[in-house]
Amino acid sequence: MERSLTPRSTTVGIKAIMAVTGAVLFGFVVVHMLGNLQLWLGPRAMHDYAASLRKVHGLLWVARAVLLGSVLAHAASAFALVRRNLAARPVAYQHARRDQATNYAARTMPLTGIVVALYIVYHILHLTLGVGVAGHDPQNPYNNVVNGFSNPLIAGVYIVANVLLSAHLFHGGYAWFNSLGLSNPRYAGMKRVFALGLAGLITAGNVALPVSVLAGAVRPTMETFCSPELGPCAVPAVEPGR
Numbered sequence: 001m002e003r004s005l006t007p008r009s010t011t012v013g014i015k016a017i018m019a020v021t022g023a024v025l026f027g028f029v030v031v032h033m034l035g036n037l038q039l040w041l042g043p044r045a046m047h048d049y050a051a052s053l054r055k056v057h058g059l060l061w062v063a064r065a066v067l068l069g070s071v072l073a074h075a076a077s078a079f080a081l082v083r084r085n086l087a088a089r090p091v092a093y094q095h096a097r098r099d100q101a102t103n104y105a106a107r108t109m110p111l112t113g114i115v116v117a118l119y120i121v122y123h124i125l126h127l128t129l130g131v132g133v134a135g136h137d138p139q140n141p142y143n144n145v146v147n148g149f150s151n152p153l154i155a156g157v158y159i160v161a162n163v164l165l166s167a168h169l170f171h172g173g174y175a176w177f178n179s180l181g182l183s184n185p186r187y188a189g190m191k192r193v194f195a196l197g198l199a200g201l202i203t204a205g206n207v208a209l210p211v212s213v214l215a216g217a218v219r220p221t222m223e224t225f226c227s228p229e230l231g232p233c234a235v236p237a238v239e240p241g242r
């Protein structure tokens, strides 16, 4: 028997895309945060980690393609859902709804999503490409991060963006359980604890990095590194007379 595409089944499909792409992005953020914590292990650890990501030829580009596809599909689905919600309720509620799903984090999802997207663009220009960053060295991600966070304005941007990201992750994690069918209020407490705990851990890890640089606990290094995977190496200065 042929199934017809009802507005409800389309909405369920869009939410499924959001749940799957959201899980991929959540996974990336966890792994990336753990990788970033290597700042505390020192410049060699950061360098080796960046080089190891590029050791298997093409793997990084596959991961980048999956990430970019997930971000685009996630954003497009969010946009479609917002449009559907507006079309279904052209007149706004007279009073703010107080059900558990419509808490502050939920209502600000479009806003935090846009801020996180802008943050990612800025972040790639800053730390991956080093656009406009004097002394950016692809061989030395440790110094790139430490030099960046030594500027309180840049550190502040990272701290604010990562706190907003945590609101997005918190509601996203909560909604993810609903998409899996766990929408019974009986599970509300468990879902809240899990989503809050995970979002809190990710944000604490990421925010601790600019804070530790601002506090002077992590300082730039004079060490130099050279791995062909990370691009051309700086030519060592030749001492006069040699």
Ligand code: HEM
Pocket: 029, 032, 036, 050, 064, 116, 120, 123, 124, 127, 128, 141, 145, 158, 162, 165, 206, 207, 209, 210
């Ligand atoms: C304080 C927190 C963070 C630090 C210190 C940090 C550090 C870095 C560094 C050093 C790179 C360049 C890696 C390389 O070229 O080998 C990078 C790339 C990247 N980061 Fe972050 N990051 C942070 C938070 C985030 C967050 C929260 C997100 C996502 C929401 C994110 C998304 C990305 C992406 C998409 C890339 C590009 C990966 C690629 O090369 O394709 N980062 N990050």
